[in-house]
Amino acid sequence: MRPLYLLAFLPVIGFFGGLSFANRVEPYVLGLPFLFFWIILWVALTSVIMAVIYRFDPANKEEL
Amino acid sequence: MVVSLLIVGAFLLFSLFLGLRAKRGKDMDLEQWTVGGRGFGTMFVFLLMAGEIYTTFTFLGGSGWAYGKGGPALYILVYGTLAYVLSYWLLPPIWIYAKEKNLMSQSDFFVSKYKSPMLGVLVSLVGIAALIPYLVLQLKGLGIIVSEASYGAISPVISVWIGLITVTVYVMLSGIHGSAWTAVVKDLLILVMVVFLGIYLPIHYYGGFQPMFESIEAAKPGFLTLPDSGMSISWFISTIVLTVFGYYMWPHTFASAYTAQNAKVFKKNAFLMPLYSVVLIFVLFVGFAAILKVPGLEGADSDLSLFRLSIQTFDPWMIGLIGAAGLLTALVPGSMMLMAAATLFAKNVYKAAVPSATDQQVAKLAKYLVPVIALIAAFFTFNGGNTIVTLLLMGYSLVTQLFPALLFSLFRSRFVTKQGAMAGIIAGVFIVAYTTLAGTTIGGLFPVLPQAVKDLNVGIAALLFNLVFMLGVSIVTRSSDVNKAADEERTA
Numbered sequence: 001m002r003p004l005y006l007l008a009f010l011p012v013i014g015f016f017g018g019l020s021f022a023n024r025v026e027p028y029v030l031g032l033p034f035l036f037f038w039i040i041l042w043v044a045l046t047s048v049i050m051a052v053i054y055r056f057d058p059a060n061k062e063e064l
Numbered sequence: 065m066v067v068s069l070l071i072v073g074a075f076l077l078f079s080l081f082l083g084l085r086a087k088r089g090k091d092m093d094l095e096q097w098t099v100g101g102r103g104f105g106t107m108f109v110f111l112l113m114a115g116e117i118y119t120t121f122t123f124l125g126g127s128g129w130a131y132g133k134g135g136p137a138l139y140i141l142v143y144g145t146l147a148y149v150l151s152y153w154l155l156p157p158i159w160i161y162a163k164e165k166n167l168m169s170q171s172d173f174f175v176s177k178y179k180s181p182m183l184g185v186l187v188s189l190v191g192i193a194a195l196i197p198y199l200v201l202q203l204k205g206l207g208i209i210v211s212e213a214s215y216g217a218i219s220p221v222i223s224v225w226i227g228l229i230t231v232t233v234y235v236m237l238s239g240i241h242g243s244a245w246t247a248v249v250k251d252l253l254i255l256v257m258v259v260f261l262g263i264y265l266p267i268h269y270y271g272g273f274q275p276m277f278e279s280i281e282a283a284k285p286g287f288l289t290l291p292d293s294g295m296s297i298s299w300f301i302s303t304i305v306l307t308v309f310g311y312y313m314w315p316h317t318f319a320s321a322y323t324a325q326n327a328k329v330f331k332k333n334a335f336l337m338p339l340y341s342v343v344l345i346f347v348l349f350v351g352f353a354a355i356l357k358v359p360g361l362e363g364a365d366s367d368l369s370l371f372r373l374s375i376q377t378f379d380p381w382m383i384g385l386i387g388a389a390g391l392l393t394a395l396v397p398g399s400m401m402l403m404a405a406a407t408l409f410a411k412n413v414y415k416a417a418v419p420s421a422t423d424q425q426v427a428k429l430a431k432y433l434v435p436v437i438a439l440i441a442a443f444f445t446f447n448g449g450n451t452i453v454t455l456l457l458m459g460y461s462l463v464t465q466l467f468p469a470l471l472f473s474l475f476r477s478r479f480v481t482k483q484g485a486m487a488g489i490i491a492g493v494f495i496v497a498y499t500t501l502a503g504t505t506i507g508g509l510f511p512v513l514p515q516a517v518k519d520l521n522v523g524i525a526a527l528l529f530n531l532v533f534m535l536g537v538s539i540v541t542r543s544s545d546v547n548k549a550a551d552e553e554r555t556a
Binding site for chain 1: 135138141142145146148149152153272273274277278281288289290297300301304328331332334335336338339341342345
């Protein structure tokens with residue numbers, strides 16, 4: 001288990017851990033109710049996090 | 065009306081043409097037919113797997129959920145995203161093992177890992193039982209789409225038959241190559257349509273996103289968040305967890321992982337796919353836009369919200385394009401489900417019963433089973449009534465029961481025995497069937513529990529039973545010969 005892989009837990013924490021305070025309509029962000037903004041933000045962040053893992057995962061170099 | 069039908073018809077013919085063209089120059093043995101000769105690169109695997117996300121359930125059901133249920137519909141965005149995170153670690157070992165052992169179907173994987181054709185039969189039956197309601201749902205969606213796009217001129221029954229014949233023909237002729245090529249057309253079309261509708265409708269009717277959400281909040285306070293009970297935070301989390309575990313357990317999704325050229329394809333997809341699922345938010349916007357503009361759609365009719373609002377807003381040619389996009393969202397996953405069910409039955413049930421059958425016979429049987437399974441699905445489509453959604457949820461809970469046995473088979477130390485795997489799956493399936501048919505919830509089973517526990521998805525209970533039986537039976541059956549077999553494989 002590489003420490004880098006621990007990053008993959010961030011989306012889980014973001015989506016689930018944030019719900020108790022993110023489950024609200026106000027404030028609107030980018031015209032979206034806060035809960036909607038929160039979920040979309042984390043979908044985008046998940047993509048970034050997985051790209052970072054992909055980029056720095058030594059396992060991917062070995063296979064080249 | 066004629067215009068919209070012509071457009072839908074043109075796309076139908078075009079997808080058939082692509083399907084037939086795709087197989088040219090390829091010798092269609094079972095490996096080419098069902099896993100594309102394991103030659104698909106990042107783009108094709110991406111589209112195939114994305115093709116499975118955008119089923120009619122997301123297109124019609126996603127907007128329908130936003131329309132009928134509000135905030136809880138956001139779970140659709142989350143489960144896909146987390147499933148891709150999981151896929152980074154889950155799919156590469158599956159693909160590597162499948163290539164090494166030349167596997168074709170999901171059940172092959174279980175047969176090979178646990179050295180048990182019987183387990184393969186069980187996994188196949190669970191898979192087929194889960195696929196048929198899913199297929200029925202695609203056909204029902206197809207019926208809605210074509211009949212709405214024809215402004216009611218073509219009855220849903222006839223449109224189901226049209227779609228069924230098309231999908232059967234191209235699955236039989238071109239197999240997975242047809243699905244991949246049609247997925248390309250479908251994804252382009254659906255992306256453009258969904259993004260356009262999701263932006264245009266809120267602006268056209270409300271002047272923007274925030275005014276739209278403000279008027280919904282004013283009309284239905286609390287509708288845009290998760291409620292305190294029922295579809296609450298604990299429902300949201302437990303449903304997502306279950307769906308993430310079940311995501312790759314569908315036989316057709318599992319088998320489409322075999323189509324990749326190499327294992328890195330999945331790792332790349334793991335960061336590309338979440339971006340793709342952001343697009344789902346636009347599907348939800350359509351449903352939200354419809355709430356105040358086409359009010360009064362109850363229950364299953366909420367799935368019509370996207371079409372009803374579009375018909376009220378656009379000219380027929382636009383309805384034709386929406387209809388075409390919807391049609392393709394039913395055809396691609398529908399074809400993959402048909403193919404997966406046929407391959408499972410031919411290879412893992414028939415071949416297990418008649419070991420002397422040759423590969424050619426199995427391949428031929430798989431193809432001839434396609435129309436048979438299509439007809440079974442048609443039968444349930446016309447006779448299933450409103451129990452379909454119940455059946456789909458049951459299908460998801462059923463395939464999720466395969467996850468623990470799969471997971472444990474990937475670990476180096478083989479703790480779980482084949483008997484343990486079978487006992488776990490059977491126990492889980494039994495609980496799923498019981499709770500679905502009896503309509504029980506965790507709150508119904510244990511009324512004294514706190515609300516957060518009551519709202520947990522009932523599938524969690526099935527998964528727990530599954531684990532307990534799997535581990536318990538494994539401890540009992542870990543006889544020396546099983547250990548020896550596992551040790552041999554480890555050293556081999």
